[in-house]
Amino acid sequence: MSVKLFQFAVSHYCEKARWALDYKQIQYESINLVPGTHIKTIRQLADKSLVPVLDHDGHVVQGSASVLTYLDEQFADRPLTPEEPDQKTAVMAWERRLDELAGPAVRCYSYHHLLKRPRLVVPLLAAGKPWLYQWGMRLGFSRIEEGMRQWMKINDRTAAAAQVTMETILTELAEAYRQNPYLVGNQFTRADLTAAALFAPLFQPARYPVPWPDQKRLPADMQWWLNKHETLLAPLKAMYEQYR
Numbered sequence: 001m002s003v004k005l006f007q008f009a010v011s012h013y014c015e016k017a018r019w020a021l022d023y024k025q026i027q028y029e030s031i032n033l034v035p036g037t038h039i040k041t042i043r044q045l046a047d048k049s050l051v052p053v054l055d056h057d058g059h060v061v062q063g064s065a066s067v068l069t070y071l072d073e074q075f076a077d078r079p080l081t082p083e084e085p086d087q088k089t090a091v092m093a094w095e096r097r098l099d100e101l102a103g104p105a106v107r108c109y110s111y112h113h114l115l116k117r118p119r120l121v122v123p124l125l126a127a128g129k130p131w132l133y134q135w136g137m138r139l140g141f142s143r144i145e146e147g148m149r150q151w152m153k154i155n156d157r158t159a160a161a162a163q164v165t166m167e168t169i170l171t172e173l174a175e176a177y178r179q180n181p182y183l184v185g186n187q188f189t190r191a192d193l194t195a196a197a198l199f200a201p202l203f204q205p206a207r208y209p210v211p212w213p214d215q216k217r218l219p220a221d222m223q224w225w226l227n228k229h230e231t232l233l234a235p236l237k238a239m240y241e242q243y244r
């Protein structure tokens with residue numbers, strides 16, 4: 001059996017797929033790509049250019065939620081999707097909301113601050129690739145920064161809005177975790193996995209395969225925000241410690 005994951009190591013949506021594969025103890029090969037040059041590779045496999053893309057013996061699945069659904073269908077052990085219909089509906093609603101709102105907000109907020117520090121962000125963007133990529137990215141960094149800001153609409157205004165979205169969702173999550181150890185029912189599901197993975201760039205877990213910068217080297221306003229919201233991030237960090 002061959003399982004390949006086409007990914008950006010730094011992408012938190014790809015982290016969802018990696019975590020699901022690891023959780024189910026499936027052996028797989030990571031094909032690490034870098035933003036920009038990924039388009040050619042991915043377009044040969046799928047309709048859109050986005051990652052993650054899973055290739056299981058030639059069967060291609062694109063997008064983190066579809067990858068999780070496919071893995072649960074094909075590898076039934078350690079299910080991430082509940083069978084009970086109401087619980088399944090609730091889990092899928094959490095995942096959709098997190099994918100649509102939390103994922104883009106965390107990405108916009110993090111890149112807005114990190115792109116101001118090429119020394120910190122280039123090793124993240126080039127993670128899993130030979131050192132030559134880092135070198136090339138450092139040389140062309142101003143074009144990369146401009147391209148990423150334009151492509152993902154990252155600026156002062158969108159980053160401020162992303163910060164509000166992150167705080168709203170983190171508050172909802174913390175409230176849910178105050179009432180119950182899991183977002184839905186009595187077991188770890190793809191809702192918990194999605195919440196923890198999509199916010200992971202903010203608490204930088206060791207199992208996430210990129211060279212996270214030391215918190216002390218982050219821009220001051222980002223450090224301030226992270227310290228202020230440490231308690232809200234704590235339940236997600238705990239999910240990593242227990243299930244990743």
Ligand SMILES: N[C@@H](CCC(=O)N[C@@H](CS)C(=O)NCC(=O)O)C(=O)O
Nearest residue numbers: 011013049050051052063064065099
């Ligand atoms: N909803 C998608 C979002 C995936 C996504 O936005 N991937 C980004 C990386 S974080 C990407 O591939 N961007 C490059 C592109 O769209 O070409 C999912 O859950 O997988």
